[in-house]
Structure formats: C-alpha cells, structure tokens
Amino acid sequence: MSIGIKAIEYVLPEKVLTNEELSCLYEDWTPEKILDKTGIASRHVVSKDEHASDLAERAAKKLFSTGITTPEEIDFLLLATQSPDYLLPATACILQDKLGIPQNAGAFDFNLGCSAYIYGLALAKSLINTDIAKNVLLIMSETYSKYIHPLDKSVRTIFGDAAAATLISDNGNRIGNFDLGTDGRGKDLLIVPAGGSMLPKSEATATETYDSGNIRSLDNLFMDGAEVFNFTIRVVPESIRNVLKKNKLTLDEIDLFIFHQANKFMLDFLRKKLKIPKEKYYINMQDIGNTVSASIPIALKRAEEEGKIKKGYKVLISGFGVGLSWGSTILYY
Amino acid sequence: MTTQEKLAMLEEIMELESGSLNAGTKLEDLEEWNSMAALALIALMDEEFNKILTGKQIKEFKTVQDILDFME
Numbered sequence: 065m066s067i068g069i070k071a072i073e074y075v076l077p078e079k080v081l082t083n084e085e086l087s088c089l090y091e092d093w094t095p096e097k098i099l100d101k102t103g104i105a106s107r108h109v110v111s112k113d114e115h116a117s118d119l120a121e122r123a124a125k126k127l128f129s130t131g132i133t134t135p136e137e138i139d140f141l142l143l144a145t146q147s148p149d150y151l152l153p154a155t156a157c158i159l160q161d162k163l164g165i166p167q168n169a170g171a172f173d174f175n176l177g178c179s180a181y182i183y184g185l186a187l188a189k190s191l192i193n194t195d196i197a198k199n200v201l202l203i204m205s206e207t208y209s210k211y212i213h214p215l216d217k218s219v220r221t222i223f224g225d226a227a228a229a230t231l232i233s234d235n236g237n238r239i240g241n242f243d244l245g246t247d248g249r250g251k252d253l254l255i256v257p258a259g260g261s262m263l264p265k266s267e268a269t270a271t272e273t274y275d276s277g278n279i280r281s282l283d284n285l286f287m288d289g290a291e292v293f294n295f296t297i298r299v300v301p302e303s304i305r306n307v308l309k310k311n312k313l314t315l316d317e318i319d320l321f322i323f324h325q326a327n328k329f330m331l332d333f334l335r336k337k338l339k340i341p342k343e344k345y346y347i348n349m350q351d352i353g354n355t356v357s358a359s360i361p362i363a364l365k366r367a368e369e370e371g372k373i374k375k376g377y378k379v380l381i382s383g384f385g386v387g388l389s390w391g392s393t394i395l396y397y
Numbered sequence: 398m399t400t401q402e403k404l405a406m407l408e409e410i411m412e413l414e415s416g417s418l419n420a421g422t423k424l425e426d427l428e429e430w431n432s433m434a435a436l437a438l439i440a441l442m443d444e445e446f447n448k449i450l451t452g453k454q455i456k457e458f459k460t461v462q463d464i465l466d467f468m469e
Contacts, residue, residue, distance in 0.1 A: 092428065101433045218432055276431075276432065277431070277432075288452055289432055289435070289436060290432070290435050290436060290439060290451070290452035290455060291451065291452045293436050293439050293440075294439060294449060294450075294451060294452070297439070297443055297449075298449075329433075329436060329437075329440075330436075333440050336444070337443070337444070
C-alpha cells in the first residue's frame with residue numbers, strides 16, 4: 065500500500081489584475097519594475113460576490129469531471145482557508161452539501177496559509193493510514209484579495225486568489241515522511257489584526273493609516289516583508305535538511321524541488337542558499353502571483369503538465385509562512 | 398573587503414550608478430531605498446557577511462555609513 069496523491073486540479077477566478085493596472089495606482093512603479101522585483105506580471109482576484117466555497121466547488125468539480133473519482137467515493141473532505149465564507153460553520157461543511165459528498169463523510173476546515181498543503185497531506189495520509197478514510201479530498205481555497213487594501217503595494221503586488229483540489233488515496237504517488245514546524249512568536253508578521261474576538265471590527269479598526277508608502281487599516285492584511293524573509297532564511301534550509309534526513313535521502317537524490325511560490329526574489333535566494341541546480345528548481349507564478357495554500361498543488365500540476373515530473377521522480381515540496389508555520393515532505397512519483 | 402567594494406554592493410542592490418553612494422549619503426534621500434532594497438540588503442548580509450539583519454535594525458539605519466558599520 066502506498067498512500068499518495070492520485071490527482072490534482074486547480075481553478076483561478078476570472079478577474080485578472082495586471083501590473084499595468086497596479087502601476088497606475090503606485091507612483092514610481094512601472095509594470096516592468098513590479099515584474100522584475102516580484103516575478104509576477106498578473107494575478108487573479110475574486111469578485112465581491114465570489115467566495116472561498118465558490119472557488120473550492122469549482123476546483124473539486126474540475127477534479128470530478130476528469131472521471132478519476134466521484135463525490136460518492138469521497139469519505140473525508142479537508143479544506144484549508146483563511147478567508148472562510150463564515151466565521152462558523154466550516155466551509156468544508158458547506159462544500160459537502162454543494163458537492164453531494166455522502167453524509168457519512170467527515171469534513172472540517174483548518175486555518176493555515178502557505179504551509180497548509182503540507183499539513184493537509186500529513187492529515188490525509190494519517191486518516192488513510194488509520195483506516196478512518198479511503199479517499200480524501202484535500203482542498204486549498206484562498207481569497208486574500210478580500211483582505212488587501214487597494215493601496216498596499218507590499219501585498220497587492222504579490223498575492224493572488226486560487227483554489228486547488230487534490231485526491232489522496234492508498235494507490236497514488238506516495239507521500240513520504242514529514243518535517244513540520246511552528247513558531248507562534250511570529251504571529252504579528254502576517255496578520256489581519258481585526259475581525260476576530262481579540263479585536264472586533266469597528267469604525268476605529270477601519271481607519272486607514274499610512275506606512276512607508278502603503279495604506280491599510282487594521283481590517284486589512286499586513287505583512288512584515290523583511291521579517292518574513294528572515295524567518296524563511298532561518299527555517300526553510302533547516303526544514304529541507306530535516307526532511308531529507310527523515311526520508312533517508314540526500315539533496316542530490318531529489319529530482320525536483322517545488323517550494324511555496326512566495327515570490328521570485330525569495331525563491332531565487334533560497335535556491336542559491338541551498339545550492340540547488342536551476343534545472344531542478346521549479347518556479348511558475350508569473351501569471352498568478354503568490355496563491356498562498358494553493359501555490360504548491362498548482363505548481364505540482366503545472367510541472368506535471370510540462371513534463372517536468374516523470375515516473376520514478378522524487379519531488380521535495382516545502383511550504384512556509386503565516387503562523388508562523390512550515391512543513392516539508394517528499395512525493396515519490 | 399574595502400569600503401569601495403561595500404559601496405559597490407550597496408549600489409548594485411539599489412540599482413544605482415557606480416560611484417553614486419558615499420558614506421555620508423542619507424538613506425531617506427534615496428528613492429531606491431525601499432522595502433525591496435531592504436529585502437536585498439537582508440539577502441546580501443546573509444550571503445556575503447553571514448549576518449542576520451532584522452527589520453528593526455533596518456529602520457534604525459539613517460546613513461550609508463550605518464550600513465557599512467553593520468557590515469564590519
């Protein structure tokens with residue numbers, strides 16, 4: 065038995081936000097400069113009446129339409145989102161009904177961002193390994209654009225919305241051993257401060273403030289780019305070393321590295337630091353930006369479609385970000 | 398490493414012409430001194446100087462000399 069990934073599909077919202085549009089809003093920023101600094105030319109963003117459950121539904125239906133499985137065969141639904149339809153109930157429960165997944169299936173949400181896919185694979189593997197489930201539908205659906213102030217270029221240039229659906233069962237591309245980690249001291253580095261019980265939304269939290277060229281309120285997403293970068297430098301190389309050790313492999317034995325597609329600058333830096341050859345390192349985010357939890361499954365799917373993942377390949381995946389939280393594992397194709 | 402070499406590195410990450418920076422240059426006068434330059438500086442400190450540069454330390458830099466001092 066090898067518990068693993070059987071199929072991945074993803075969807076993007078229709079609406080596209082280009083560097084040309086952004087450069088009109090941000091003084092001194094040309095479309096070329098945004099592309100050069102971030103590696104992103106455009107990103108997809110949801111419309112006002114488009115929600116995490118809508119994207120999730122589309123991604124799941126795309127997966128079902130391939131004929132690989134049916135809603136009736138799904139016995140567990142895991143959904144990662146930090147922009148849920150409601151504070152409660154869980155978006156996964158809404159989706160069970162929308163998709164026609166049987167009522168004897170388990171379903172719940174988990175609140176993680178850029179590391180969520182790795183955690184989702186760990187959960188799915190455990191559920192199958194303990195005979196709790198046979199066919200797990202793992203969905204990443206994120207709409208950070210709802211939290212982003214239009215004039216905060218530190219995040220608006222980077223993040224894009226997307227959803228990805230992954231089917232995990234006991235005869236797929238094997239999921240290896242995991243390295244997982246958490247550092248809650250960094251909770252303020254990537255945060256939407258208002259809207260929870262700690263700081264309910266109010267007129268005061270909606271007050272806009274100016275911060276080194278960017279405008280946002282406490283209702284908006286905030287990212288401390290410098291400190292998130294320092295966090296990445298600190299934990300990602302270590303997580304890669306750990307996951308290789310836990311899978312009894314060396315860096316040279318990995319055929320392809322797919323990291324959370326944060327931005328080109330960070331990805332290039334990590335590649336150099338880890339001394340990974342360019343041809344074994346996958347970056348493909350120019351047209352979609354940083355899609356948070358969906359970035360790894362989207363990159364996996366695109367790499368497969370481009371023929372960059374072949375039978376017998378060992379693919380190392382690593383996610384890191386909001387929490388702070390990180391995780392890595394190896395997929396055996 | 399000479400001061401000249403360090404200045405050249407800073408000019409490179411801020412995409413400035415060679416010779417445009419000196420120790421006394423005020424960072425607030427530089428249009429190129431922005432959040433992306435800060436990330437590039439963190440990367441430079443890690444790669445070339447094996448030093449961790451925090452966001453807080455970056456905010457405390459006032460002149461190019463402050464950065465040069467950190468590189469010591």
